[in-house]
Amino acid sequence: MKTNRRDFVKMGTVAGMGIAGIALTGSEAFGQKKDKTTASAKHDPNIVRVGFIGLGGRGSGHVHDSITVGGIEVVAICDINQEAIDNVQKIIAKNGMKAAKAYTGSDHSYEDMVKNEELDAVIIATPWEWHVPMAVASMKAGVPYTGVEVSAANTIEECWDLVNVHEQTGNQVMIMENVCYRRDVMAILNMVRTNQFGELIHCRCGYEHDLRGVKFDVETNTLKIGKEAHSEAQWRGLHAVKRNGDLYPTHGLGPIGVYLDINRGNRFLTISAMATKARGLSKFIDDHVAKDHPYHNINFNLGDIVTSMIKCANGETIIVTHDTNLPRPYSLGFRVQGTNGLWKGEGGGEWQDAGEQIYVEGKSKPHVWDKAEDWLKKYDHQYWREKGEKATGAGHGGMDFIMLNDFYDAVRNKKPVPLDAYDAAAWSAVSALSEMSVARGGALVDFPDFTRGQWIKRQPGFGKDLQFPTDPERDFINTLF
Numbered sequence: 001m002k003t004n005r006r007d008f009v010k011m012g013t014v015a016g017m018g019i020a021g022i023a024l025t026g027s028e029a030f031g032q033k034k035d036k037t038t039a040s041a042k043h044d045p046n047i048v049r050v051g052f053i054g055l056g057g058r059g060s061g062h063v064h065d066s067i068t069v070g071g072i073e074v075v076a077i078c079d080i081n082q083e084a085i086d087n088v089q090k091i092i093a094k095n096g097m098k099a100a101k102a103y104t105g106s107d108h109s110y111e112d113m114v115k116n117e118e119l120d121a122v123i124i125a126t127p128w129e130w131h132v133p134m135a136v137a138s139m140k141a142g143v144p145y146t147g148v149e150v151s152a153a154n155t156i157e158e159c160w161d162l163v164n165v166h167e168q169t170g171n172q173v174m175i176m177e178n179v180c181y182r183r184d185v186m187a188i189l190n191m192v193r194t195n196q197f198g199e200l201i202h203c204r205c206g207y208e209h210d211l212r213g214v215k216f217d218v219e220t221n222t223l224k225i226g227k228e229a230h231s232e233a234q235w236r237g238l239h240a241v242k243r244n245g246d247l248y249p250t251h252g253l254g255p256i257g258v259y260l261d262i263n264r265g266n267r268f269l270t271i272s273a274m275a276t277k278a279r280g281l282s283k284f285i286d287d288h289v290a291k292d293h294p295y296h297n298i299n300f301n302l303g304d305i306v307t308s309m310i311k312c313a314n315g316e317t318i319i320v321t322h323d324t325n326l327p328r329p330y331s332l333g334f335r336v337q338g339t340n341g342l343w344k345g346e347g348g349g350e351w352q353d354a355g356e357q358i359y360v361e362g363k364s365k366p367h368v369w370d371k372a373e374d375w376l377k378k379y380d381h382q383y384w385r386e387k388g389e390k391a392t393g394a395g396h397g398g399m400d401f402i403m404l405n406d407f408y409d410a411v412r413n414k415k416p417v418p419l420d421a422y423d424a425a426a427w428s429a430v431s432a433l434s435e436m437s438v439a440r441g442g443a444l445v446d447f448p449d450f451t452r453g454q455w456i457k458r459q460p461g462f463g464k465d466l467q468f469p470t471d472p473e474r475d476f477i478n479t480l481f
């Protein structure tokens with residue numbers, strides 16, 4: 001699938017690209033790629049040819065859910081672990097599809113995959129430190145659409161790499177932030193866009209998830225971490241040894257970023273973050289292994305609770321919480337508050353979730369919370385009304401299906417991705433910026449403007465829903481640009 005010059009100009013207008021005088025040269029300049037196979041001429045343009053890098057818990061789920069979405073062919077898969085490859089080949093075979101070409105054998109086998117294969121899209125679900133090198137290689141190899149798991153980037157340099165390579169190649173990168181597609185989160189988007197809460201003033205969110213059993217493999221009377229362990233315990237727990245900041249901000253901040261039109265009329269300006277002492281992971285070791293076990297020598301740097309406060313250009317504040325080392329039920333701790341009311345989404349996002357409450361002045365009984373269910377049903381998003389039944393059974397209550405469907409819709413129709421390089425950079429930057437702020441005792445740190453000034457003009461595009469009118473005041477202001 002190729003992106004022609006007109007498509008690129010269209011994408012550039014929407015995404016606000018090409019304003020920094022970046023030279024676009026060579027065959028990659030307009031999101032084009034070289035023909036890699038002669039078979040490409042016979043390819044059905046309605047079928048998206050996908051390559052998957054990283055086939056662990058998340059990547060294998062993406063393969064399964066992508067097949068359920070339909071209209072795709074799994075052309076190639078890549079992992080350093082043969083078991084993971086075999087497992088995914090089984091998923092492909094079970095669905096009656098042809099085996100994918102497997103790339104393995106080295107940490108850099110993915111480079112051969114993106115260079116050799118004719119791919120319309122690549123999906124990356126590897127440990128965090130591989131996200132940006134892989135996304136950059138994919139875009140540079142001419143793959144027009146790359147989806148990258150969360151968080152997209154670990155450092156400010158990596159955030160800029162995503163933006164710069166996207167602008168230089170014209171190829172798209174989407175941050176696969178599935179919570180933006182959660183059913184209640186999308187219903188609240190409809191409520192925000194139809195002005196039910198008035199002008200937004202303050203938001204809260206976070207990642208409040210007891211990950212002790214993910215950072216360690218828990219076995220009878222012992223634990224494993226790092227090379228001795230499996231899956232995320234191989235790598236995720238090690239970040240808690242070295243780093244101290246909000247290491248996983250985007251599940252909360254993605255939806256809030258969409259509500260607040262971040263990078264599209266608004267932007268994050270500054271952040272201040274503080275971390276508590278670190279006790280949870282050491283106590284977990286104390287509770288599981290003998291007193292003389294070498295794991296007692298591990299000193300964790302990551303504070304058990306990291307709280308960041310962000311100030312936005314349009315005057316809102318956001319409190320973001322990272323809470324992954326202590327015993328607790330799951331929550332993303334949402335609060336979206338405006339001049340006319342608020343949503344409080346404390347729980348896991350199920351329809352009947354007791355944690356979800358809404359108050360809308362003039363509609364709710366004065367000073368009394370409404371249970372959110374009726375509101376959420378009334379404002380159910382078009383994506384869910386149309387696809388909700390099919391999504392049932394896919395990952396994370398169906399939101400993974402809705403997200404992948406939106407991603408492949410962009411690929412198939414050569415549209416800008418709904419959550420783009422600028423979103424990936426701004427949301428993921430919270431990790432590195434909060435680490436800087438924590439290290440300086442909560443000092444205020446500036447966000448880079450990854451859009452290079454284009455945030456003023458860029459228009460909201462995520463989850464456009466035709467049934468509900470958008471905010472007339474904002475629509476009027478948009479006509480002025």
Ligand SMILES: NC(=O)c1ccc[n+]([C@@H]2O[C@H](COP(=O)([O-])OP(=O)(O)OC[C@H]3O[C@@H](n4cnc5c(N)ncnc54)[C@H](O)[C@@H]3O)[C@@H](O)[C@H]2O)c1
Nearest residue numbers: 054055056057058079080081084107125126149150231232
């Ligand atoms: N959005 C969500 O809800 C969600 C849920 C879980 C995980 N994630 C994210 O997905 C990513 C993967 O998480 P996971 O739980 O699947 O981890 P995992 O450890 O189970 O899987 C990672 C896979 O990547 C492979 N890998 C590592 N280095 C590689 C390389 N150089 N080349 C090819 N393959 C390589 C590993 O062998 C493994 O199979 C992480 O970024 C994580 O944060 C997101």
